[in-house]
Structure formats: structure tokens, C-alpha cells
Amino acid sequence: MTLPVPVHVVAALGVFLLVGFLGRWLARRLGQPGVVGEIAFGMLLGPAVLGLAWPRAQSVLLPADVLGPLRDLGHAGLVLFLVGVAHELRLDASRLRDRAVAWTALGTFVPSLLVGAALGGWLVWLDRPSLRGTAPTGAFVLLVALALAVSAVPVLARVLADRGLTATRAGRLSLTSAALVDAVAWLLLAVVIAIATPGSKGAWTAATVLAVGALAAALGRRLLRTPPAERLCARWPWPVAVVLGLWVLLAADAAESLGLTAIFGAFVVGLMIPPESPHWDEPVRRVSTLGLWLVPVFFIATGLRIWTASGGIPWLVAILATALAVLAKVGGGYAVSRLGGEGHAAALRVAVLLNTRGLTEIVLLQAGYSAGVLTSGLYLALLVTAVVTTSMTGPLLSLIDRRHGTEATSAPRENEPIALG
Numbered sequence: 001m002t003l004p005v006p007v008h009v010v011a012a013l014g015v016f017l018l019v020g021f022l023g024r025w026l027a028r029r030l031g032q033p034g035v036v037g038e039i040a041f042g043m044l045l046g047p048a049v050l051g052l053a054w055p056r057a058q059s060v061l062l063p064a065d066v067l068g069p070l071r072d073l074g075h076a077g078l079v080l081f082l083v084g085v086a087h088e089l090r091l092d093a094s095r096l097r098d099r100a101v102a103w104t105a106l107g108t109f110v111p112s113l114l115v116g117a118a119l120g121g122w123l124v125w126l127d128r129p130s131l132r133g134t135a136p137t138g139a140f141v142l143l144v145a146l147a148l149a150v151s152a153v154p155v156l157a158r159v160l161a162d163r164g165l166t167a168t169r170a171g172r173l174s175l176t177s178a179a180l181v182d183a184v185a186w187l188l189l190a191v192v193i194a195i196a197t198p199g200s201k202g203a204w205t206a207a208t209v210l211a212v213g214a215l216a217a218a219l220g221r222r223l224l225r226t227p228p229a230e231r232l233c234a235r236w237p238w239p240v241a242v243v244l245g246l247w248v249l250l251a252a253d254a255a256e257s258l259g260l261t262a263i264f265g266a267f268v269v270g271l272m273i274p275p276e277s278p279h280w281d282e283p284v285r286r287v288s289t290l291g292l293w294l295v296p297v298f299f300i301a302t303g304l305r306i307w308t309a310s311g312g313i314p315w316l317v318a319i320l321a322t323a324l325a326v327l328a329k330v331g332g333g334y335a336v337s338r339l340g341g342e343g344h345a346a347a348l349r350v351a352v353l354l355n356t357r358g359l360t361e362i363v364l365l366q367a368g369y370s371a372g373v374l375t376s377g378l379y380l381a382l383l384v385t386a387v388v389t390t391s392m393t394g395p396l397l398s399l400i401d402r403r404h405g406t407e408a409t410s411a412p413r414e415n416e417p418i419a420l421g
Contacts, residue, residue, distance in 0.1 A: 008066045013297065016042075016070065020296025031394045033155050033162075035295075035358050039387050042299025043306070043362075062304065071301040077294020079252040079266045080245055082363065084288025085154050086270025100340040104177040107336020108329055108354045109149050109184065115328040116145030119321060123378070131314060131381075135373040139195035142188060143368040147382050148325045150185045151178035152358030152390065159356060159393055170346050173337075174353035182360060186267060189367060193261060196371045213255075213268040220272030224280065233279040241283040244269070248287065261367040295359070302366065306376045318381040322388050329355040329389070345404035352396045361386040 003011065020038050027037025062070070120141035123131050132140070156178050157166075165171035223229060233240050248269045255265030273280045333351030342350065365382055368374040374382075 005065050009069050012062060012066055012070060013073065016074075016297045016300050017293065019300060020293070023296065032391050033158055033356075033358065033393075035152075035155055036387060036391050038296050038299055039359075039362065039383070042296050043303035043383060067301060067304070070297055071305075074294060074296075074298030074301045075262070076249060077291045078298045078363070078366075079262050080248055080287050080291030081154075081295055081359075082263060082266040082291070083244070083248050083270040083273075084284055084291070085360070086267040087273050087275065087284045087288075100173055100337065100342060101176050101180065103340030104173055104333060104337050104342075104350055104354075105180045107339075108151065108177060108333040108351070109181045111332030112149035112325065112328040113145045115324045116148030117141050119148065119324055120144035123317070130375055130377045131317060133372070133375040133378075135371075136195050139192045139371075139373050142195070143192045143364070143373050144378075144382075146185050146188055146192070147357075147361055147364055147368075148321065148328065148385070149181065150357055150360045150364060151181055151329075151354045152356050152360040153178050153182055154360070155358030155390060156353060156356050159353065159397075163394075163397060165349075165353075165397075169342075170349035170353065173342070173346075174350045177350070178354055181354075185360075185364070186263075189261075189364060190264065192368065192373060193371050196373050213264060217268050217271040220269075221274055224272060225274040225277055230277060230279050233277075233283060237279075237282045237286070241286040244283050245287045245290070261370065263363060263367055299362075306369075306379055312377075313380045313384060314377050315381075317378065318384040321381055322385045325357070325385050325389055326355060326392070345400060348400050348404070349397065352393060352400065355389050355396075356393045357386045358390045 019041050023037030023039075023041035024034035025037070027034050027040075120143075123144065124137055124141065126132065151174075153175065156175060160166045160171045160175065166175075224233075248266050251265035251269050252262035253265070255268075256262045270284075273284055330351045333354050334347045337347035337350050338344070361382065365374060365379050365386075369376070369379050
């Protein structure tokens, strides 16, 4: 008996959400961020086992007319979640004046970027179609470099909150440095998309959209911090959240129609939200939480697509990328944090925290894959890097605590970012 398509979509959605819940639950039972379980179950374990045990499973259980709406729903969930990510990039001037932030951001970003570029250059030299693809060399090398250089602000915020490190020196330093690194990374991602866009109009379109987006974010922030907007937000947070969610989806669609990834539309809206206003935190939290619940749908739908198109994980590349990512991020972050005046234990904690890549790397990989810069095989290899580096954070922090003791909590400050992920 064949189910009607709407019923089939709803049933599959329920299964996807259950898989996401089980992944989060198991990861947290093992002391890991929930996103690790979602990625492992959704993008790696589930599609791989299903594909190996029953190769025709997708055509039988998830035909195109069912999987299509689920992909759209997962994509919408990712876009909604990214509003919270953008809202968390709070680079207030008082923290940026700390010399250690600049040192730490440089130490964690530049070595990782250089090592990632070297990895990308090696893949270009290797010239295997399953890994190299046909993307322009500049876009390919830069995207691989960014994948190794980013840190995951949402997952990092959750790790800090779960371990009581949010108000510590290492927690504040790592979160601010990660926000600074990711802000630069999102701008460089626009360069990747522009280079990868066929024809000379790609770069001009990307530059125009970014300029207009920056202006819109600045003007929007001024408008949303006015007293009438604040009162409206405080009195009716639910309706404001609904309007905000629709606004994000429209902005994402507009960015995609202009040749950029939908990520930039979501980021522009997220940057419009005044970070210093407590009234706006609640609508942003509700929109991002809805997106967070739908992200497993994105993971599973994308995982099925990737595994169908690939021949499996190129393990040599995955192991090499992971080793280089850890060496550059932890080694560079530690060395430069020490040069910036941090103590041994604090520098170790900061370096380990900034090695968390999580969902931020997944978003970069997805943007690169959608733009034709990454092949499915390289996507899977770098996905392993994201999972391994994120899952290392908790055990390494526990090891540092056992050897050097826990860090004392400093006095709390205002405008702490909301912890998502």
C-alpha cells in the first residue's frame, strides 16, 4: 500500500526528528555536545548503514517526491538556526580592546588557514576527480582552508555553559576570539562563492549584495533598537518571532536568487538584531530553537544525498585533514595565547575550546558543496574532521582540569551570548 505523499512526508519527518533526538540524547549521555550525535546519526551512521544494508532503501522509503520537501524543510531549519549564530557574534568594543583577543584570534586562525591551504594545494596537485572536482583552484583551496580555520560559536557557547566556563577568562577569550574568526570566515566564504560563480558577474554580484547587506544590517539595527520596536518586542514576543522567522526565510531566498548562498540572507537578518537589547533575545531564541529542532532533517537529507553521490569516505584524506586541523588550531592557539600573556593552563583551555568546529564547519561545507566547489567525497572527509575535533573538546578539557585544576570564575558581565546548539 502506497501512502499519500503528504502523509509519507509527515511520517518521514517524525522519524527524522526521532533520529535527531536519539543522537542528541546519546551524545549528551557520553558528555558530548548534542550536535555531535546529530551529525553522527544523521549524516554519517544512518545513511551509511542504510545504504550498505539496503541499497534501494532511499528509492523505496524516501522517493524524490517525499525527500524533496524534507530537504526544503531541513534547509529552512538551518537558515532559521543561523539567525542565532549571527546574533551571537557580539564583538563589543570593550572585549576587542583586550590585546589577548587579537593574539588568540590570529594564533588560531592564521596557522589553520595556512595548513588548510596547503592541504587544498596538495589535493589540487593530487588531481583526483573524486576529491578535486572541477571548481576554480582559488575557490577550492580557500574553502578547504576555511573549513580547517573556523570555530563553532554556538557549540562553543553550549560547551562553556555546560561546563561552567562562560564567565571564566578562558571562556570569554575563546568565545570572543571564535566570534572574530568566524566573522572573517563568513566574509571569505563570500569570496569563495564569487570565484566559483561562472562569468565575471559573480564577483560584482557578491560585492554588491555584501555591501547592501551590511548597510541593511546597520540601518535595521538602528530601527530595531528604537523604543517603539523594543516595546513591541517585549509585549508580543511570539508574533515578533513569527515575523522574524518569515523575514529570515525571505532574506535567505533573496540571497540565493542573487547567486549567493542563503546563509548570507540569514546572517544579515541576524546582524540586524540589537545584541545589547534583552527584549530581542527571546524572539531570536525561539526562531533559532525551531531551526535547531529541524537541523537533524537537514543532516539526514543531506547525508543521503552525499552518500548516494559518493563512493564512501576517503579515509586517508579524512585522517590527514583531522590531524592537520588539530595540530594547527591547538598548537597555534596555545603558542600565540602564551605570547599574548596567558598562563599555561589558560592557553591550553583556549586552544582546545577553539578547536571545536561543529555546525559552523558543516555550514561552510554545505555552501561549498552547493556551489560545486567540494565533491561529495571531500565533503565526507571534512565532515569527519568536524565531528572528531568537536568531540575531542570535552575529554581534553577534563584532562586539563585533572592536571591543572579548574579555572576560577570571574565576575559576570552583561550581554552574554545565548547558548545554542
